[in-house]
Amino acid sequence: GESVGLHLPTLSVQEGDNSIINCAYSNSASDYFIWYKQESGKGPQFIIDIRSNMDKRQGQRVTVLLNKTVKHLSLQIAATQPGDSAVYFCAESPLSGGYNKLIFGAGTRLAVHP
Amino acid sequence: DADVTQTPRNRITKTGKRIMLECSQTKGHDRMYWYRQDPGLGLRLIYYSFDVKDINKGEISDGYSVSRQAQAKFSLSLESAIPNQTALYFCATSDGQKQYFGPGTRLTVT
Numbered sequence: 001g002e003s004v005g006l007h008l009p010t011l012s013v014q015e016g017d018n019s020i021i022n023c024a025y026s027n028s029a030s031d032y033f034i035w036y037k038q039e040s041g042k043g044p045q046f047i048i049d050i051r052s053n054m055d056k057r058q059g060q061r062v063t064v065l066l067n068k069t070v071k072h073l074s075l076q077i078a079a080t081q082p083g084d085s086a087v088y089f090c091a092e093s094p095l096s097g098g099y100n101k102l103i104f105g106a107g108t109r110l111a112v113h114p
Numbered sequence: 115d116a117d118v119t120q121t122p123r124n125r126i127t128k129t130g131k132r133i134m135l136e137c138s139q140t141k142g143h144d145r146m147y148w149y150r151q152d153p154g155l156g157l158r159l160i161y162y163s164f165d166v167k168d169i170n171k172g173e174i175s176d177g178y179s180v181s182r183q184a185q186a187k188f189s190l191s192l193e194s195a196i197p198n199q200t201a202l203y204f205c206a207t208s209d210g211q212k213q214y215f216g217p218g219t220r221l222t223v224t
Binding site: 008032034036041042043044045046049089091093101102104105106107 | 118154155156157158159162172204206211212213214215216217218
């Protein structure tokens, strides 16, 4: 079975509720941030990104908030659905230097209950 | 993402064996990456390549090597596999910001 996600923090929510997944990043020089969703047996899938010159960005049912003062990133999912159950990773990237490398957090498991 | 494929999807091998994991992409991206994922950890970068002639070590390159045979192909090799290389391995491509991941290879070294 899928071993990714063992020992991860888990957020349990009821279907239809809003979910908030938090992430603390480490590098104050990071200026690009991404959220990925990883379902069992699959590779990470892009959800939404944000640059450091913004503090909020909205997508379809998802919102990313960035607080550079405390180096905190959050992903809000509105009206959570069973299909949202997955492990969610934040990643940070310093774009200075002209290259693109991502540093991933450990992930949070989202469990959606009917 | 179906545009990034990895072979094999699952592999069991013995300690000391050489093994190659392959990655192909049809997205036309120059940048390609290899990561490993262990339970309870995020993805960690093994190697990355910004074009056919450019190969760079990531944070955990020891015990691994790579080959960029063409823009579309990036292979990861374990010259002499050891049990602590048991993990999920992901290939990714990038257009310069977002990275697009393959489905992963589950490797078990016994």
